[in-house]
Amino acid sequence: MRFVVIGGDAAGMSAASRAKRNDRTLEVVVLEQTNDVSYSACGMPYNIADPARPVEDLVVRRAEVFRKEQNIDLRLGHRAQTLDRAERTVSGTTVGGEPFQVDYDKLLIATGARAIRLTAPGADLPGVMTLKSLEDARRIKDYLNRHPVRSVLIVGMGYIGLEMAEAFHERGVKVELVKRRPSTLPWAPEGMADLVKSELEAKGARLRFATRVSGITEDDGCLKVTFDSGDQTVVDMILVAVGIMPNSEIAADAGLELGPSRAIAVDRSLRTTDPDIFAAGDCADAFNVITGQRVWVPLALRANRAGWAVADNVTGKSVELPGIVGTAVFKVFDLQVARTGLSLDEAQGAGFAPVNTYVKTRSRAHAHPGNQTLHVALVADRGSGRLLGAQMVGKEGVAHRIDAVAVALHAGMTVAEFTQCDMAYAPPFSPVWDPLLTAGNQLLKALG
Amino acid sequence: MRFVVIGGDAAGMSAASRAKRNDRTLEVVVLEQTNDVSYSACGMPYNIADPARPVEDLVVRRAEVFRKEQNIDLRLGHRAQTLDRAERTVSGTTVGGEPFQVDYDKLLIATGARAIRLTAPGADLPGVMTLKSLEDARRIKDYLNRHPVRSVLIVGMGYIGLEMAEAFHERGVKVELVKRRPSTLPWAPEGMADLVKSELEAKGARLRFATRVSGITEDDGCLKVTFDSGDQTVVDMILVAVGIMPNSEIAADAGLELGPSRAIAVDRSLRTTDPDIFAAGDCADAFNVITGQRVWVPLALRANRAGWAVADNVTGKSVELPGIVGTAVFKVFDLQVARTGLSLDEAQGAGFAPVNTYVKTRSRAHAHPGNQTLHVALVADRGSGRLLGAQMVGKEGVAHRIDAVAVALHAGMTVAEFTQCDMAYAPPFSPVWDPLLTAGNQLLKALG
Secondary structure, eight states, X not given: OEEEEEOOSHHHHHHHHHHHHHOTTSEEEEEESSSOOSBOGGGHHHHHTOTTSOGGXXXXXXXXXXXXXXXXXXXXXXXXXXXXXXXXXXXXXETTSOEEEEEOSEEEEOOOEEEOOOOSTTTTSTTEEOOSSHHHHHHHHXXXXXXOOOEEEEEOOSHHHHHHHHHHHHTTOEEEEEOSSSOSOTTSOHHHHHHHHHXXXXXXXXXXXXXXXXXXXXXXXXXXXXXXXXOEEEESEEEEOSOEEEOOHHHXXXXXXXXXXXXXXXXXXXXXXXXXXXXXXXXXXXXXXXXXXXXXOOOHHHHHHHHHHHHHHHTTOOOOOOOBOOOEEEEETTEEEEEEEOOHHHHHHTTOOEEEEEEEXXXXXXXXXXXXXEEEEEEEETTTOBEEEEEEEESSSOTTHHHHHHHHHHHTOBHHHHHTOOOOOOTTTOOSSOHHHHHHHHHHHHHO | OEEEEXXXXXXXXXXXXHHHHHOTTSEEEEEESSSOOSBOGGGHHHHHTOTTSOGGGGBSSOXXXXXXXXXXXXXXXXXEXXXXXXXXXXXXXXXXSOEEEXXXXXXXXXXXXXXXXXXXXXXXXXXXXXXXXXXXXXXXHHHHHHSOOOEEEEEOOSHHHHHHHHHHHHTTOEEEEEESSSOSOTTSXXXXXXXXXXXXXXXXXXXXXXXXXXXXXXXXXXXXXXXXXXXXXXXXXXXXOSXXXXXXXXXXXXXXXXXXXXXXXXXXXXXXXXTTEEXXXXXXXXXXXXXXXXXXXXXXXXXXXXXXXXXXXXXXXXXXXXXXXXXEEEEETTEEEEEEEOOHHHHHHTTOOEEEEEEEEESSSTTOTTOOEEXXXXXXXXXXXXXXXXXXXXXXXXXXXXHHHHHHHHHXXXXXXXXXXXXXXXXXXOOSSOHHHHHHHHHHHHHO
8 A cells, every 4th residue: 555645844744754653564655846854844934033053953854764764755856746536646757857657545735835926027036035945945044145135125924024024133134024905913903913013113124014016126236126106115135925825736637626725625534525635734725613614724733733634544543633723823023923713804704793802911910020011802703602713912921822712712612611711820920810811801791 | 788798808809899890789898807908919929029119019909999989898907706697797806806796688708718837836936937918928028128037948838938939039048948748749740840849959949858847946046947857957037838728717607518628618609508608719619620529729810700700699690600620820930830620649539540641842843942841741531531630840831831721621621622722833932733732642642
């Protein structure tokens, strides 16, 4: 029995490793188009921030280890291009231009996603970069090392854009950011978005909202950028961080069903519409536990978890994943920003009658030194009283606190049930009523 | 209608305030034996640590505010001594020695708890202190200000003892600690207890285990302490922090039922065995949500929450509290220590067939700077696969992470369900698999 995996990052290598651990007799072939496997993509901004750290620090396990210690047939530089479901083959070309073809019994498509590029004239000039793969990280780091980069324009303010703003700042590069939408956090109350804006500006970043890059030209070794608004700026480098799109073409071409954002549609066992073909990682969708709807939220934990579940299902177990609630956290300089579940707008869109509350509380007990303001918003459904989501911003106590709400969402708790939870209290860590409970108590009042 | 409250701290004042907010026509009388109401008792060690901070900083709301803004009949210096349930009266004596008597329609007993004292000879010498009330905090702070205290012996290593070790250390006082039991954290795996021990020793504290104070004598302005083991030490001050006991005598004398540790037994509506008499705060017990058994875990959040529930029930609502899971966190110098639910021993004692796991993981992502080791233990029931408890120690990421487990315990989740929760990940805050999930995955294997 041969299990073929297309793509050797989080989902693919998790699946390959676990499948081998589950069943040593299984033949496992991994086709990876680059020369990198198993690296911490989310760590790239922090690595780029530090000129002294080699990019290779981000590699969690080297190709040789998978091959020698796990007996995985890992083929680097193999770009899979065509999937023949009738013949059960995957074929493609190596970096050397050689064609190849592999038979499979079970197949996992873990092709990931790619960065969306700008379409404006000049978007392909040298110095205009994206950050999705380890190769991208090397390219950015090399560029920073080889050029006197004093200024950068970051296009987009998603978490990659914001984390890279900090990374460039750390390296002494002056940062400008531009976003097509009018707010830093479109899914959070305005007060929270304003906090992020103020934090970026306090660190010297120049922000532009509600405009797009309409053209880029080279200008005396620099990049001259023109915006829709007519504004112009001149920078040494541009990072395009306007989002990613799933690498689902090989699946679509083979007639497999796609879900939201053209991600590959999978059921709770990670099977595509072909029961012998699985998909996992950034190329695949998931069920939202709260709405039951298909969503595409490409994040690392889901990729790893889905990889494991595929391995189990390929090796004779029967595993179903309930899905995700959309929990995420990121750091913007001194701020922690987190969300889980639905925003007010998303809840409305999913057919709930949402009610929300937005409280600003202290991060520590009454009169305790070092207190910070913590912003907490909760969303609930008026009819059922069910908790639907949370958003949080603050200088401390955000990153792990959000998980308490995530667990409550998985459990389908009402706000009333959530506010009865026995949470930890000590003066250095929270007020007696944890900020989540204070927000929950407010929301209970709003629910009436 | 008159609502009388005995005791003006967390539970008592929460109940009095909320009752008035619920119903302005209600007559609310609070009898408080000291001159202090509504203060942050848990903040006392941190206040004592800083000679520049007045103890009065800990007062959350002053007596005058309750009286003038809320029209609460707050009587300070009133020590309630006798409860006559047939006549519905509370009587006692004021600090001035005047007898008083008050009629009630509904009564809340919120008399709190008191520090257990040593019985060894010399335990009443000046310089031997306890810390439970704000008056105790003033006494300790005055003593530190008026005497050249260079060394202290702390008897007990509960969270008060450990927090005070840090407070004394901050003030330049050399700390010795002694404990009758052999471990710093009897409810946690030995590795975690050892971490706490090492942290205390690294900060210069001298520790003694498995021995008791057998006598104290005054010796040239110092206190000479003899231990059961025969050891002796000489210190300038002694803090006795060997636990607290509920002030339940007034209830017991009136024939109300007592629960574990002689705390006043209450049902989920906070009613004692007399339906017109409620009890809340450190003098009352609670139901453990996991075992359904009565427990006495005197902590601040439960006191506040119970106070509110009493107020609601007194003013015509019908509120029941599900109970507690025993979540707690404290700081020991640079360590955060937290627990929720049952320890392995407690689970065994409650009739479960417990299985546990103990993992040491990183606090941040692969290769992220600033990584710390995080110790996580989880306990589950073999038969049902249900999650029963967690213990955690580490330098970061403990305090709020424990709440995710607390919520799971309230929801009655199995380990399998818990490990499917979509938790937050970003490199500065956790590995891709949150330490709780890593521990959960290990525990799943142990459950088979």
